[in-house]
Amino acid sequence: MTEIVLSVPESVIEAIADRVATIVVAEIMSTTTTVTPYMTVAEAAEYLRWSKNAIYKLTAARAIPHHKHGGRILFRRDVLDEWLDEYREGPHEHDAANGRQHAARGG
Numbered sequence: 001m002t003e004i005v006l007s008v009p010e011s012v013i014e015a016i017a018d019r020v021a022t023i024v025v026a027e028i029m030s031t032t033t034t035v036t037p038y039m040t041v042a043e044a045a046e047y048l049r050w051s052k053n054a055i056y057k058l059t060a061a062r063a064i065p066h067h068k069h070g071g072r073i074l075f076r077r078d079v080l081d082e083w084l085d086e087y088r089e090g091p092h093e094h095d096a097a098n099g100r101q102h103a104a105r106g107g
Contacts, residue, residue, distance in 0.1 A: 037076050038067075044075040048084075 041059075045052045058064035059073055065083050067074045 037078060038074045039077060039080075041073050041075075044080065047077065048080065 041052055041055050045055045059066050065079045
């Protein structure tokens, strides 16, 4: 087998790299969706790992924070996180810290 050695000028390599970078950036920009803090019912159900039916029941009972506009129901991810924190069981970080301070004081 004969080995072929090719000498390519640095300017050609840079031109190829620039072209590849341009193509990659264009591809990323065309496939990137706008990041939004809002989720649909399906997205909220997937995020919470609950069924869509459970999400619909909670919204109908006004038991879960949501926005309604037209026929659309939307949820903010950060608000759902805060809402879930209200139902947390067991000690919270600040509770554990206060408990340690309370115990240290003998009280």
